[in-house]
Amino acid sequence: MTAEVTAAAGTGPAAAGPDAVGPLLELDQLVVSYRTRRGPRDRRLIRAVDGVSFSVGTGEIVALVGESGCGKTSIVRAVARLEEAAAGRVLFRGQDVAHARGPALRQLRREVQVVFQDPFESLDPRLTAYDTVAESLLIHHLGTTAAARRDLVHGALEQVGLHPAAQIARRYPHQLSGGQRQRLVIAGAMVLGPDLLIADEPVSMLDVSLRAGILRLMLDLRAGRGVSILFVTHDLSLAWLIADRVAVVYLGRIVELGRADEVIQAPLHPYTRALVSVIPVPEAGTARERVLLRGEAPSASRIPPGCRFHPRCPLYQRLGRPDRCTTEDPALSDPAGPPGAPVPAGTASTETASTETASAETASVSTAGGHAVACHFAKEMP
Secondary structure (H helix, E strand, O other), X not given: OHHHHHHHXXXXXXXXXXXXXXXXXXXXXXXXXXXXOOOOXXXXXXXXXXXXXXXXXXXXXXXXXXXXXXXXXXXXXXXXXXXXXXXXXXXXXXXXXXXXXXXHHHHHHHHEEEEOOOHHHHOOOOOOHHHHHHHHHHHOOOOOOHHHHHHHHHHHHHHOOOOOHHHHOOOOHHHOOHHHHHHHHXXXXXOOOXXXXXXXXXXXXXXXXXXXXXXXHHHHHHHHHOOEEEEEEOOHHHHHHHOOEEEEEEOOEEEEEEEHHHHHHOOOOHHHHHHHHOOOOOOOXXXXXXXXXXXXOOXXXXXXXXXXXXXXXXXXXXXXXXXXXXXXXXXXXXXXXXXXXXXXOOOOOOOXXXXXXXXXXXXXXXXXXXXXXXXXXXXXXO
């Protein structure tokens, strides 16, 4: 699986560099909160997403990585307008759609599509594969005739690898395998021609043998259609395979952001270091030193003061529990720059740049779309 997916990961629009016009999607201090009726009054507000900022360029794949309950799904649900943002902005092509309504929301629904974790739960068991894909066309008034809709549906099924399309179109969800169901969900999303595909744990319910096919399909969609993908996973090794950039999320906040190879090979945050340490090493006789975190992540209704990771941070313990970790909330910044210098969200670096512009683009990546971390003592990492 690794060789097949990695071979395709460097192709497509994102490999050619950042979007010349600007990011397709940009989040600016996004906050998503929920209220609960249980517990003391001062703990009834749950800040699932607490000031998240990043961008996704045209044709770029950005992975949100973190353990269960860290806020990854809340982020993408707010982007898709399935959850209401409590604060912040969601800019899609420069327009704030965080609170879109009416025609603006209908247009956003067509341009931003979501693939959820469990394909069987996403499909109506009473609808055939044809009806499932055609439903999107009917809702958005695409395909003026039955023949036109049939061509679009069969084309979408063929595009996601469901062959022969005419035969698959007559089947119901229970007559399809797990991989075929997920491909059907993707076909229903791609038939509308979206610019952004949100994939929320799209392969976690599938066998390992089927994962490579779905990951390769997403890379092919990026290469052939130029679609941007916001990929949610708890598996850092999957993010390494498919993503251009990785954002590591902990307790509603991005703690590290950078190019996938940089984040995996040279993690700057203690939490990322712990996640990387449990990635299996394929070479026989080699192993990483595992970093075991103590305890569970704190509740989002009672976020610790200062750095929200300090109660579980091995670096905090090794440095003698410095007061700064418990009093100052670290901002996402470039560790190579001055202390506290913010790093704006950027896009993937250019791999095909000419020699005249290579140095300028490298500098741009290091300051705008480069490696950023939210840790006071990132330079003290061993």
